[in-house]
Amino acid sequence: MHVTIAYVIAAALFGLGVYGVVRRRNAILALMAVELMLNAVNLVLVTADVSLRSALRGVPGEAWANPSSQPGSGGVFALFVIVLAAAEVGVGLAIILQFYRMRGAVALDEVPLDQERVSE
Amino acid sequence: MTIADVLLLALGAVAVGAGALVVTSTHLVRSGLYLVISLGAIAGLYLVLGAELVAWVQILVYVGAVVVLLLFAVMLTRAPIGPSPDLDRPIGPSALIGAGVGLGLAALFADAFRWIEFPRGDPGTAERVGEQIFGTWVLPFEVLSILLLSALVGAIVLSRPDIGRQPAPPAEEEVPV
Numbered sequence: 001m002h003v004t005i006a007y008v009i010a011a012a013l014f015g016l017g018v019y020g021v022v023r024r025r026n027a028i029l030a031l032m033a034v035e036l037m038l039n040a041v042n043l044v045l046v047t048a049d050v051s052l053r054s055a056l057r058g059v060p061g062e063a064w065a066n067p068s069s070q071p072g073s074g075g076v077f078a079l080f081v082i083v084l085a086a087a088e089v090g091v092g093l094a095i096i097l098q099f100y101r102m103r104g105a106v107a108l109d110e111v112p113l114d115q116e117r118v119s120e
Numbered sequence: 121m122t123i124a125d126v127l128l129l130a131l132g133a134v135a136v137g138a139g140a141l142v143v144t145s146t147h148l149v150r151s152g153l154y155l156v157i158s159l160g161a162i163a164g165l166y167l168v169l170g171a172e173l174v175a176w177v178q179i180l181v182y183v184g185a186v187v188v189l190l191l192f193a194v195m196l197t198r199a200p201i202g203p204s205p206d207l208d209r210p211i212g213p214s215a216l217i218g219a220g221v222g223l224g225l226a227a228l229f230a231d232a233f234r235w236i237e238f239p240r241g242d243p244g245t246a247e248r249v250g251e252q253i254f255g256t257w258v259l260p261f262e263v264l265s266i267l268l269l270s271a272l273v274g275a276i277v278l279s280r281p282d283i284g285r286q287p288a289p290p291a292e293e294e295v296p297v
Contacts, residue, residue: 001124003238006169007229009132013139013162015222020143023214026207028193029148032155035186036139039162042178046171051238075171075244076252082174082181083264087271089186093193094275100197101281107206 003051006043014040027096027106031089038085042078049074124240127168135161146203152191159183171244 013036020033052074100106138158145151159182166175253261 001122001128001169001238001240002235004230004233004235005125005128005132006165007233008226009128009136009165011225011229012132012136012222013158014225015218015220016136016139016143018221019214019218022217023143023208023211025209026148026204028190028197028199029143029151029207032151032190033143035155035182035190036142036158039159039182042174043162043165046166046169046174049171049244050169050240051233073252073256075174075249076257078166078171078174079177079249079253080257080260080264082177083268086181086186087268089189090275091271091278093189094278096193097196098278106197109209 001050003047006047010040010043010047013037013043025107025109027099027108028093030108031092031096035085035089038081042081045074045078045081047074049078124168128165131161131164131168134158135165146205146207148194148199148204148207149191149201152187152194155190156183156187159187170240173244173246173249 017033017035017037017040020036021030024030024033096106099111103110135158138154138161141154142151142158145154159178163175163178163183166172166178
């Protein structure tokens with residue numbers, strides 16, 4: 001299995017996510033682009049789990065390279081990132097909905113960051 | 121080129137294509153639905169790579185929960201059904217940054233891993249991943265549960281209706297959301 005394919009796919013997805021975060025004005029679309037970036041990172045973790053283990057076989061065990069006796073930590077980290085993404089989406093959407101309730105808009109350009117409160 | 125390579129290429133093309141549509145579509149709802157396709161293709165990539173449990177959790181959590189939440193938010197913010205012309209900023213700097221990051225990382229990975237054939241690892245079944253989580257990674261797992269709880273409480277506190285309400289007119293109706 002040529003793992004370069006998976007790595008390049010992950011890089012392309014991350015680039016698309018960065019592009020989306022910078023380009024989109026709508027906060028929900030920016031969150032979707034962040035999800036793409038998180039998935040790219042997950043793909044790198046899972047692929048590294050498959051490839052690095054066999055690449056490191058025969059290498060004298062360093063503590064950082066092989067922290068556990070069993071392989072498979074990349075998948076565990078991918079699971080952790082998925083859970084973090086779920087929490088992030090929950091809090092992020094709560095913030096977006098509260099902002100929409102206060103201002104009636106979800107455009108990121110119109111968020112006033114330099115003043116206390118705008119009288120409506 | 122083995123069968124696994126062909127599958128990786130095909131699923132990757134689907135994931136990247138749907139991802140490109142996510143960040144370029146002018147329909148908010150279609151963007152969310154393309155995200156479903158992209159995440160599903162990534163779950164397929166996990167299956168090909170041998171991480172079975174991660175693939176099923178991806179389907180359950182991402183496709184089943186996160187996208188549904190995003191679509192709920194699209195509905196609750198009263199997004200227009202048709203195409204919206206004002207979703208994007210000018211394309212110049214974002215295309216530059218996105219292409220720079222994507223191509224740079226791709227070049228880095230391609231240089232680091234070359235065109236080398238790696239043997240397939242052991243499949244990451246629920247049994248093996250479960251042993252890992254409850255053996256080596258049990259402390260991060262518990263910390264993660266506390267983080268989920270605090271995120272839950274934080275989301276509930278954030279969405280209280282009395283945040284941001286102007287104190288002056290008490291008889292004013294609040295906009296139902």
